[in-house]
Amino acid sequence: MTPDDTPAAPRPRPMTRDQLPQGMWSHRVTFRHGQCDPAGIVYTPKFFDVFNQAIEAWFCDCLGLNYYELIGERRTGLGYVHASASFFSPCRMGDEVDIFVRVVKIGKSSYSLVLHAMLGEGEALRGDYTTVTTSLETHRPIPIPEDIKTALTAYYNETQ
Amino acid sequence: MTPDDTPAAPRPRPMTRDQLPQGMWSHRVTFRHGQCDPAGIVYTPKFFDVFNQAIEAWFCDCLGLNYYELIGERRTGLGYVHASASFFSPCRMGDEVDIFVRVVKIGKSSYSLVLHAMLGEGEALRGDYTTVTTSLETHRPIPIPEDIKTALTAYYNETQ
Amino acid sequence: MTPDDTPAAPRPRPMTRDQLPQGMWSHRVTFRHGQCDPAGIVYTPKFFDVFNQAIEAWFCDCLGLNYYELIGERRTGLGYVHASASFFSPCRMGDEVDIFVRVVKIGKSSYSLVLHAMLGEGEALRGDYTTVTTSLETHRPIPIPEDIKTALTAYYNETQ
Amino acid sequence: MTPDDTPAAPRPRPMTRDQLPQGMWSHRVTFRHGQCDPAGIVYTPKFFDVFNQAIEAWFCDCLGLNYYELIGERRTGLGYVHASASFFSPCRMGDEVDIFVRVVKIGKSSYSLVLHAMLGEGEALRGDYTTVTTSLETHRPIPIPEDIKTALTAYYNETQ
Numbered sequence: 157m158t159p160d161d162t163p164a165a166p167r168p169r170p171m172t173r174d175q176l177p178q179g180m181w182s183h184r185v186t187f188r189h190g191q192c193d194p195a196g197i198v199y200t201p202k203f204f205d206v207f208n209q210a211i212e213a214w215f216c217d218c219l220g221l222n223y224y225e226l227i228g229e230r231r232t233g234l235g236y237v238h239a240s241a242s243f244f245s246p247c248r249m250g251d252e253v254d255i256f257v258r259v260v261k262i263g264k265s266s267y268s269l270v271l272h273a274m275l276g277e278g279e280a281l282r283g284d285y286t287t288v289t290t291s292l293e294t295h296r297p298i299p300i301p302e303d304i305k306t307a308l309t310a311y312y313n314e315t316q
Numbered sequence: 317m318t319p320d321d322t323p324a325a326p327r328p329r330p331m332t333r334d335q336l337p338q339g340m341w342s343h344r345v346t347f348r349h350g351q352c353d354p355a356g357i358v359y360t361p362k363f364f365d366v367f368n369q370a371i372e373a374w375f376c377d378c379l380g381l382n383y384y385e386l387i388g389e390r391r392t393g394l395g396y397v398h399a400s401a402s403f404f405s406p407c408r409m410g411d412e413v414d415i416f417v418r419v420v421k422i423g424k425s426s427y428s429l430v431l432h433a434m435l436g437e438g439e440a441l442r443g444d445y446t447t448v449t450t451s452l453e454t455h456r457p458i459p460i461p462e463d464i465k466t467a468l469t470a471y472y473n474e475t476q
Numbered sequence: 477m478t479p480d481d482t483p484a485a486p487r488p489r490p491m492t493r494d495q496l497p498q499g500m501w502s503h504r505v506t507f508r509h510g511q512c513d514p515a516g517i518v519y520t521p522k523f524f525d526v527f528n529q530a531i532e533a534w535f536c537d538c539l540g541l542n543y544y545e546l547i548g549e550r551r552t553g554l555g556y557v558h559a560s561a562s563f564f565s566p567c568r569m570g571d572e573v574d575i576f577v578r579v580v581k582i583g584k585s586s587y588s589l590v591l592h593a594m595l596g597e598g599e600a601l602r603g604d605y606t607t608v609t610t611s612l613e614t615h616r617p618i619p620i621p622e623d624i625k626t627a628l629t630a631y632y633n634e635t636q
Numbered sequence: 637m638t639p640d641d642t643p644a645a646p647r648p649r650p651m652t653r654d655q656l657p658q659g660m661w662s663h664r665v666t667f668r669h670g671q672c673d674p675a676g677i678v679y680t681p682k683f684f685d686v687f688n689q690a691i692e693a694w695f696c697d698c699l700g701l702n703y704y705e706l707i708g709e710r711r712t713g714l715g716y717v718h719a720s721a722s723f724f725s726p727c728r729m730g731d732e733v734d735i736f737v738r739v740v741k742i743g744k745s746s747y748s749l750v751l752h753a754m755l756g757e758g759e760a761l762r763g764d765y766t767t768v769t770t771s772l773e774t775h776r777p778i779p780i781p782e783d784i785k786t787a788l789t790a791y792y793n794e795t796q
Contacts (some may be wrong), residue, residue, distance in 0.1 A: 188689045191518040195452050198397050199510040204361035209668045224730035236360050240400030246455055250704035292355050295406055348529045350679040359670045367507045380528035410544035515707055515772050520716050526682035549677055556680050560720030566775055612675055615726055
């Protein structure tokens with residue numbers, strides 16, 4: 157027997173810079189030698205690493221929330237229940253991408269982000285992250301803390 | 317305005333070991349100190365790293381295909397067009413998981429794998445990877461090489 | 477002006493397996509795709525990562541000390557004041573090395589390890605690590621805890 | 637028997653910013669969540685990673701040499717025969733360091749760099765790297781390419 161060969165769900169299509177919503181904050185990353193593999197392109201898990209770094213920088217530099225204090229003193233977990241990426245074109249060492257952060261959903265104890273990694277005018281890859289806010293003492297969900305919810309909502313409204 | 321707060325698509329539910337299909341190959345990973353973060357749990361991108369390592373070990377140790385020769389001398393790309401993970405319960409340093417590899421789809425120039433990471437009796441997280449086989453000279457899709465297709469199909473048939 | 481071109485201190489010379497002291501514990505590592513770089517060889521910082529992993533495995537599997545409990549509940553820091561490596565021959569993806577752990581010095585609040593990474597019969601690289609035991613509350617040195625000192629000393633005596 | 641407890645060679649002492657030679661180029665790094673471990677501090681191998689990244693940025697942004705073309709099209713290896721670091725004070729998530737690059741030796745087919753990682757006014761850690769220039773075809777040493785030697789010498793002369 158052979159597994160089903162029907163087409164999968166339609167893949168997302170890469171966007172161009174001028175198709176992105178206005179006003180989004182972005183974070184520049186240069187892919188270094190050590191992030192690339194012997195195929196000469198960025199090693200897949202490294203994209204998740206730079207997405208995480210972009211989210212942290214966005215909290216600190218755009219939302220005005222100290223990510224490290226949240227995780228540290230406030231013991232608020234910002235872990236993921238789902239993380240995914242779609243890859244449109246390869247990135248090579250020396251390539252620079254701008255990672256644009258978009259808020260797509262704000263719930264009671266979770267929120268979802270989309271990350272557009274733009275290489276030149278085109279989208280090289282796109283990330284989708286869903287965070288559930290938790291207590292790092294119990295690892296149980298908690299309502300999104302008020303200051304985070306306010307900042308996410310304001311950013312959401314400014315970037316539609 | 318507030319972004320839509322309707323429920324997202326239903327999340328996958330974690331499985332138990334005895335719900336897994338019979339006959340699947342698995343790869344044991346011990347999470348080390350350096351894979352964990354100040355929240356005390358495994359840093360999300362590290363899960364993608366161990367999934368990649370599990371896939372490589374599965375090629376070499378189960379399918380009988382030398383992953384490194386494929387990427388190296390044969391210049392066959394086994395990159396991903398999509399990679400995702402759903403997280404059910406946190407993993408901590410010292411935890412051991414068994415990563416079970418399942419083939420869910422074999423197409424003309426792509427195939428899809430599901431990775432079940434079992435911590436004790438329960439599923440801690442699950443990965444979904446879709447590979448498109450490419451030429452590493454052109455970075456364009458090529459049909460799945462015959463030896464890979466044969467091995468994937470045999471494994472698929474043995475693990476239903 | 478040109479910087480001094482006199483020879484540096486003599487470099488260590490690689491050893492063969494039969495020159496290693498008897499009785500040392502070793503840890504096997506397979507270098508994976510994602511640990512290698514576009515030059516086709518292991519990315520230097522990854523060697524320090526596998527050395528750290530080898531030390532953790534040695535604590536747990538050979539010395540009978542739970543590394544994760546030490547760092548976790550006991551809040552004992554096992555950080556390094558010095559770490560170095562000398563590289564004798566390159567490692568490539570798919571290569572397997574056995575990392576042999578040697579204790580070379582046990583002080584009041586510090587100890588030093590040498591790690592011999594053997595690829596086939598020869599030494600591919602060698603690490604030198606000096607740990608200072610600290611309190612993770614104060615990040616100040618503390619005397620080596622008694623159970624660690626006892627285990628290090630016994631291992632030292634068995635591997636001369 | 638107990639291993640020798642005599643003092644080791646004197647450890648290097650941390651410098652302050654105003655003790656550094658004038659004119660050195662520096663590279664700013666913010667330590668992120670994923671670079672830190674459950675002890676709450678930067679995981680040792682990550683320092684070697686940021687040192688490598690600093691060296692690449694220094695080639696590209698200061699020396700005017702495209703590091704990625706050197707490794708890529710020109711197939712010139714810039715691997716290390718020795719890498720070491722001495723750690724003076726811990727770095728935590730959110731900390732920013734400036735990594736200053738110093739050339740300390742230029743030989744026929746090797747050169748040595750010192751990297752001073754300054755956290756505030758003090759030196760948090762220091763790296764020492766010795767590179768041997770090689771052909772990536774043969775992995776044998778080659779004389780330092782003329783453009784690299786010229787750039788290294790000019791930088792050396794400007795930063796004494």
